[in-house]
Amino acid sequence: MKTPATLQNLDRNPFQRLISALWMALLFTLCLGVEFKARAQTTYPVVFRVDMSDYNGTTPINGIFLNGNFNAWCGSCAPMTDANNDSVWELTVPLAADTFEYKFTINGWTAQETLVPGSACTNTAFGFTNRQIIVNGPLSLPAPCYGSCDSCTGAPSSGRIRFRVDMNGYAGPSYTTVNLNGSFNGWCGACATMLDPDQDSIYELALDLPLSTVEYKFTLDGWGQQENLLSGSPCTMTTGIYTNRFHNVTGNDTLDAVCWQSCSPCASGPTSGRVLFKVDMNNYNGPSYSNVHLNGTFNNWCGTCAPMTDANQDSIYELEITLPIDTVEYKFTLDGWNISENLTQGLPCTQTTSTFTNRSYIVLGNDTLDAVCWESCSPCIPAGIRQLASDPNLLKVYPNPVHDVLHFELPLGETLQDPTDLRWSDIQGRDVKDFITPSGQGNRFNVEALSLGLYTVQVRTARAHRMVRFLKN
16 A cells, blocks of 8 residues: 655654644634634723712812723823713723723822712722722713712712821820821721921821711821720710711811810820830739730720730739820720729729729820739739738838828837837838828828838837838728
């Protein structure tokens, strides 16, 4: 049997056979690419419209532009037109079948719509709220009002709001930028930087917002620091565990320059203080626990949101927070609200409101509070002090802790009638005798003027030099 010449030649020349196969593959790929390209280029005309008749912003309109992910949010590359001067601007764009996000802007990116997250025509992602459409054929979109999903009503549809915060009274950690975070920008962190062009520590930012009630607060370096606002104050609203500022947008408005963490303008002096809270758990004898928490009016009694730490493992837990100049109530709790302090009504560090007795503190500026014992207004009594009372050969003082009058009792045969020396000092060794006055007999002293804390008394008599410590409650 004879082989045809062409096949015989191919069999005899494998290189030519390889070249032929490559050409066939290339032709097939090119044909497939042409078909795919033809499919990818199928587009549909989409008519975008926006009604500017209710616009009352402060930016003069020199042009309305369409910006979206289909044109890389390019600014001024997609100008719209208003041929019949009816304030409805239009632009037809060919788009492929897909889902797109977009918004209308003024003069490129000089001003842009601020859309309400969750409204019917929008989509919110990564802190940005934009309009959204699904294209699967030709579309002629209705003309919504600028900044709204609805038609214009003849009344203003938005307001230009100038937010201002005065940082002159700020007493917290250092910062670089002041930011505005709110429901209108998805609490985005660093996306809305406020400016202080005249260097007076009053930071400002103006935004076009839809007519609605907005929540917001001022923050530093994105979310590096944030305002800690008191629930119930007149400029705030509390939703769940979050207390924020609020404003009802009814048109253009310039808000007062309020102090950081305050509803009022700054007065002389600080408007906030960095306060270090401390609780001593050495004498605690209740059920076991894992974490110590600080709960108060400043964090809406949130449970586990403010854990305290014990860095040096001495059972004294600490937490430092920035608070506004105000009176705050608080208490220490364990594992959220599993265990909480049971404070006695009438103690000097407490305040009773209705049926609740909590610790009370007036914030006047930066402060470090004493390490108080769990469920007490005083520091914990060291074990050594409690042991002194059982030794008949030592100088005794009672009651210990003491509130007002302190009694001395010396060993038999000794007297306080004419000591050669009687020295009173605090835990740091400073003399406090000006706060001590005799009370009745020679062995009683009024110590009510002393601040809370641990004190030392040294008594030198003809027989001995003795020392004792007591706790002022």
